[in-house]
Amino acid sequence: MVGITGPGSGLDEALARERAGETGALGEFLASLDTAGRREAALALHRRMCRQADEELVAPALAALSREELGWSADEADALLVRLLGRDAEVAPHELEASFLALVPLALSAADQAGEFDRSRVRVLRSMAESLRVHRQDVFSLLRDRMDVLLEREVPVVPGLLPRHLLDGFDAYGPEMRAAHGELLAGAGVTEFLAHCALLDRPRATQAWRRESAARLAAAEAGAELVRLLLEGIAARPEHRVNDADPYGPTLPTLAAAANTSLVRGLLWASLDVEADWVVPLAGAVALHAGTGVGGSGGVCRSRAMATTAVAVLGACGGARAEEALRWLGRLPGPVRNRTVLKGAEKAREGLAARSGG
Structure with a gap:
């Protein structure tokens, strides 16, 4: 040649x-x-x-x-x-x-x-x-x-191997979760479930998205446990500078780059289909942690995208979860100073109160 x-x-x-x-x-x-x-x-x-x-x-x-x-x-x-x-x-x-x-x-x-x-x-x-x-x-x-x-293509599934774009290395969160939960991440149906979660790039999930999420979560081996562990991971992650692919992405420290932020948003909504006591407290913990200002104070929060999604998830709680969700939403004013997050929390509280007749 x-x-x-x-x-x-x-x-x-x-x-x-x-x-x-x-x-x-x-x-x-x-x-x-x-x-x-x-x-x-x-x-x-x-x-x-x-x-x-x-x-x-x-x-x-x-x-x-x-x-x-x-x-x-x-x-x-x-x-x-x-x-x-x-x-x-x-x-x-x-x-x-x-x-x-x-x-x-x-x-x-x-x-x-x-x-x-x-x-x-x-x-x-x-x-x-x-x-x-x-x-x-x-x-x-x-x-x-x-x-x-x-x-829109389905992600190629290789048994035991998580695709590169899920929990990617643009931030510290992805590699940390891969290292900590490798065995669970290799489970049957996990790639399909996480790939669906990673598509959610907005605060609210549609009913069609949620139906597909519920089906994929049910088919994922240890799916509920994985959701809990991944959300606990983000709720405990310190803010840090990320290497985002977006040249106009965040310049301040945050919790995760764009792809993993979308994944967390999907996991938050997916958690509503898990019957467990940790669902509301964990959504509340993410809202509080992500919504608090960088360094623990100020109006520029650690991740507005995650905080607004967690608030919307709390606002979507019904039945026995509604009262606990109201309590968590009530904890946000004070530690959280971002106006967008607080406005969403107030709207969520009003919706919950209206549905419960309070």
Whole structure:
């Protein structure tokens, strides 16, 4: 195979000929390669694009390569995504926005062909595509829709192996829970259950989401015990700086990065389907811990996303749980100073009181 990278490589020579006015030299070189060679060339060209080198020559070649079946592996797909987002990104956020249409399609093609990929980063790219639609709605909408299809895929299940995007390593919480509860996390049905929980990126769960959650929880080996342990883990986790894939994500210490925050939100709602005495106190403990200010005081809480979700879960309690949920909601004012969390707690208390006739 012709050399791809390094000084004097065939790729370097083809690019030099193009720069010298020999139109089509790069295309001829790529056409001379086998599939593995074209995949290697795509990786090299993508890196050049990240570094804003030979952009006018590289962008068309990347676009053509992104439409080919090149047999990408999951590691290669992840390598492309890591270049774009996170601590080891090779482009700044504003550079990614400017070169989004040149850099992202190849990464999506690799993710599509590999079957498994870094879902946390694809979710961030999806959000960016949505915000960039104002510039070219047709193209960015197509990319957004393409990412929706990827993210809606069922997670490949390998017995005994938790997928990378569940309890990922963007924060301290994910690795800690993996290390502490490895045996439970390898249980039958656990991946399917946690994958569903990880989809919840808002404070309230729909009835359809909750029905699916209940079914998957029932099918998960030791599912209720796992929910308890994972929620206890977040309720005891000190705030810390996270390595979020989102370039515009939290800069202050928090409890977990975006993917694990969504997972905790799902676990909170799933806990309502567990018949155990710990459900309400644990939801209350998460609301109190996440809602308290960073460092133990102030209006910028440890995790507003988790706190508002825990408050909503307490507000959804019924029957014998309602009175206990009211007591926990009543403990929030004082330690919690975030207005959004407190407003949600007041609304939850009013709803509980109305349903109980109080």
